[in-house]
Each structure stands twice: as C-alpha cells, then as structure tokens.
Amino acid sequence: MNSAARIGLKASCVVGFDGQRHVLWRNGEVVFEGSRIVFVGRDYPGAVEQWIDYGNALIGPGFIDLDALGDLDSTVLTLDNGDERHMGRMWSEQYLATGPRESYRFDEELFKYRYAFTQLIRNGITTAMPITSMYYREWAETYDEFAAVAGVAAELGLRTYLGPCYMSGMSYWRADGALGQHWDEARGMAGLDAAERFFHDFDGAHRGLIRGALLPDRIQTCTPALLQRTSALSRELNAPMRLHCCQSPSEYAMVRQLRGHSPLGWLQQLELLGPRSLLPHGLYTSGADDLQRVVDGGASLVHCPVVFARDGEALNSFGRYRDLGINLALGTDTWPADLLENMRQGLNIARLMEHGGEQTSALDLYNAATLGGAKALGRDDLGRLAPGAKADITVFSLRGMHLGPLFDPLKNLVLAGRGDDCIASYIDGRCVMHNGQVQGVDYPALQRQGQRQFEKLMRSHSDRAFGQPDWKGLFKPAIPFADDYSAQAPLSAIDPLL
Numbered sequence: 001m002n003s004a005a006r007i008g009l010k011a012s013c014v015v016g017f018d019g020q021r022h023v024l025w026r027n028g029e030v031v032f033e034g035s036r037i038v039f040v041g042r043d044y045p046g047a048v049e050q051w052i053d054y055g056n057a058l059i060g061p062g063f064i065d066l067d068a069l070g071d072l073d074s075t076v077l078t079l080d081n082g083d084e085r086h087m088g089r090m091w092s093e094q095y096l097a098t099g100p101r102e103s104y105r106f107d108e109e110l111f112k113y114r115y116a117f118t119q120l121i122r123n124g125i126t127t128a129m130p131i132t133s134m135y136y137r138e139w140a141e142t143y144d145e146f147a148a149v150a151g152v153a154a155e156l157g158l159r160t161y162l163g164p165c166y167m168s169g170m171s172y173w174r175a176d177g178a179l180g181q182h183w184d185e186a187r188g189m190a191g192l193d194a195a196e197r198f199f200h201d202f203d204g205a206h207r208g209l210i211r212g213a214l215l216p217d218r219i220q221t222c223t224p225a226l227l228q229r230t231s232a233l234s235r236e237l238n239a240p241m242r243l244h245c246c247q248s249p250s251e252y253a254m255v256r257q258l259r260g261h262s263p264l265g266w267l268q269q270l271e272l273l274g275p276r277s278l279l280p281h282g283l284y285t286s287g288a289d290d291l292q293r294v295v296d297g298g299a300s301l302v303h304c305p306v307v308f309a310r311d312g313e314a315l316n317s318f319g320r321y322r323d324l325g326i327n328l329a330l331g332t333d334t335w336p337a338d339l340l341e342n343m344r345q346g347l348n349i350a351r352l353m354e355h356g357g358e359q360t361s362a363l364d365l366y367n368a369a370t371l372g373g374a375k376a377l378g379r380d381d382l383g384r385l386a387p388g389a390k391a392d393i394t395v396f397s398l399r400g401m402h403l404g405p406l407f408d409p410l411k412n413l414v415l416a417g418r419g420d421d422c423i424a425s426y427i428d429g430r431c432v433m434h435n436g437q438v439q440g441v442d443y444p445a446l447q448r449q450g451q452r453q454f455e456k457l458m459r460s461h462s463d464r465a466f467g468q469p470d471w472k473g474l475f476k477p478a479i480p481f482a483d484d485y486s487a488q489a490p491l492s493a494i495d496p497l498l
Helices: 093-098 106-122 143-156 185-202 224-237 249-259 263-269 288-297 305-309 318-324 339-353 362-376 409-416 443-464
Strands: 006-017 022-033 036-041 050-053 057-061 063-069 125-131 159-162 169-173 179-183 210-212 277-279 300-303 327-330 393-397 422-427 430-434
Touching: 006 036, 006 393, 006 409, 022 362, 057 409, 063 106, 063 300, 063 327, 063 362, 093 169, 106 125, 106 143, 106 422, 106 430, 106 443, 143 159, 143 185, 143 210, 185 210, 185 224, 249 263, 263 288, 288 318, 300 362, 305 339, 318 327, 318 339, 318 362, 327 339, 327 362, 339 362, 339 409, 362 409
Parallel strands: 006 050, 006 057, 063 125, 125 159, 159 210, 277 300, 300 327
Antiparallel strands: 006 022, 022 036, 057 393, 169 179, 393 422, 422 430
C-alpha cells in the first residue's frame, strides 16, 4: 500500500471526534493520506485511490497504553503461589552477595520486546510506553539495548515512547525475612545519562514513530538526587517522565520512613508533579491532600485495574479521581495486553468501589484509553479520529457471537469484547495488521520461542531463591500434577500451538 495514497475505510460504525468528544457515525467513513486523517463522517466528496469496506465493524482511534508490558509476563508465576519470599522473584541476600547477573542474552532481551509489541498491536494498541521487570536483570536497562528496541518497534510499526529504565537501588530479601535495600547511586546517575543520550539520539526517529521518555524505576528505588536530576532534565527536554508510585503499602511506608513524606508529597517537594508526569498507579495515598497535589501539578494518573485486582487491590474511586480534575489514562502492566479487558474490569471494579453505577461509565474508561492517554503525552493528534490527527486507526469486528445482539458497539465491546476482536490496525497511516495478522510476524514461531525463553526465566528463579532450590519446586500449578513433574519433558518441548 502506497503511504502517500489517499485511502478510505468504511464500516457500520465509526468513532469520530467533534473537537470536544467522541461521536458515533453509523455507516461511517475515515479517509487518510500518508500519516494524517483528512476526513471522518459520511459521503466523502473527494477522490480516493482505494476503499476498504470492513462491513459490520467499529473503526476507532488506536488505544494508548502508558504502562505497556514489554516483557514475557512473570506475574503468572506468582498467582496462587504462596509467599513470594521463597520463589526467587526478588533478590535474596545470598544472590546479592554473589553478584547479580543477566538471565537473558542480548538477543533474548530483544525478543521479549518483539513478542510483547506484537501482542500490543494484536490488541488494538497503537501507542505504547513499555515497562519490563528488573528483578531478573543484572541492574537496569542499557542504551545499546534500547537503540535496538527502537528498531524492533519501527519494524513492527508500533508508536512508542522509549528510554532505558534507570534506578539507584534494588529491594532484596534478607536472611531474617525482612526487606532490605541495596543502593548504588553511581549506577543510577549513569543510567540517567544513558536515558538522556537515548533521548537526544532517538526522539523523533523513524518519521516520529519513536519518541523519547524518562523512565526511572519505581520511586522507592531512586534517590532524591536521581529524581531531582530527572525533574530538571524533563523540563529541559520537554520529555514525559513516568513515575511508578502509590502502588503498595510497603512502598508508602518505605517512602514515609526514608523521606518523611507520602509518595505524592515527596514527588511534589522534588517538583515532579507536572503536566509531563505520568503516575502509575495512585492506589495508596494520604487522601484528599495527596490527590489535590496531583490536580494542582497537572500530572496524569495511569490506571491499571487488572493487575491490581488479581491481588485484591483497587483504586478507591475512578469517578471521584476524574471529578476532582485528575486526567486518567490506562495501562495494562501485565498479561494479557488487552485494554478492553482493563476497561471491562475497570468499570466493574469502579462500580463495586463506588457502590453504584452513577460515578463511572463505560465511556469514561474508553476515554482514558484514548483521549486521556493522548493528554498525558501532550498530544492532540492521538487518541481521536479527526482531520489533522495521526492516522492511528483500529478496526474491531462486531461479528463475533460472543458479543451478543448489538445495540451500542462500544458497550458490546466493553462488556463482552476481547482484544483479538481487533482485525486491522493502521499506525501513522501504515497498515501494521490485516485480518488479525501482524505484518511480517510468524505467530507459531514467535510463540515457540516465547515458550522456550519463558522456561529459561523460570529456571533463573533458582539462582535468586535462598539455597538455590530446584526451580521446578518453586511454582505451584493450580491443579497438582498426577505424576512426577521433575521427570517430564521440559515445557519448551511442548508445542503450545498443537
């Protein structure tokens, strides 16, 4: 498909934007030329080189995932697995003393992004700010790694906000069962230098598909000096910065103990609550004072409902945060990379927490996945279908029987849809997925390599656990094996697609 050609898309439903809000066009059309949309509505009067009619489908803006899993998700290993201290997910004191090391080779690090980015596209996500785990790394991420990751994103066509993660510390389990902190300020500062270098070299690369961002690890693993330099650099570069905070009682207590403030109070003191600040996850705060700090600073909260619901945790009120004036975006942060699932669970959880359905609507969650994400990034050309906006367009089939009889396509998708109802995706005017197939990706080969690499990750847990036990004994299946698991063929010998 010629990127300069004028292309028209048709479907039974199109989500347009009237300058203030999303609006629904029945039997609508979207026309784009190159990377920009030129028309949304019906009966386009101009010439079009090619029309594509998707029939009974919803054409809408691409989803924006601001805490997008860029990894082979390891949280499945902790589900119903007992005390995390014994499974080698976090470092042990013994492991720290022997010297942490990388669990993957360089090519395997790149593969995890290829795997994850493919899944994001398959689920209708067109803009992503990835996140990966540091627990299986020697330390944090590197410039060379992310120079290569930018190439993977550009090859697949995913719009990404990238930068190597950096940190000044790492939590670990002490022999007495208490949580300890290991600090290395020099490594943290070197990581920030690498992030700045990446920004200068790659911000705007690949025709603007790659943008730079400052992505320190969770705030409790960063020293005041590292965060202050991050704040100053964000202002100098006008770079977005993501600051994981308010996500656990232990984080809240640790920041209180070390810094004398609540996490949000500390960020405010360091001038880190501004319009370029993205804050996953916002669950644990001091209350009204903390929330007002977010409002006053103009920061955005990135809501990731599914990953927290698995542990029985939830934002106390999506609707109240929105009514206070906090901009809310969405993130997945875990497997699956399905923002429809996060909208559905986010809606249900909000109504449980708010004891009713008056404060939070399905549209509120959809707005967070589109307009809210765009606002958090300072982009008025993303998250909407309107003339002049970027041609980041998704097509969700409405033919599936699981959706039930159709009344309102958005409500049907939020209540019963799946990410893989997305059958086509255009990013910057390029068709990156057609008929559910991400261009240039061999799905069976991708899944087989993912399975082999995931087993390698599982094996690495033995190194981090006290006493280095057999890795197979660290994980509990939901249903006990009927035979001797240790005598069975490795998981990688099983083709997951058979």
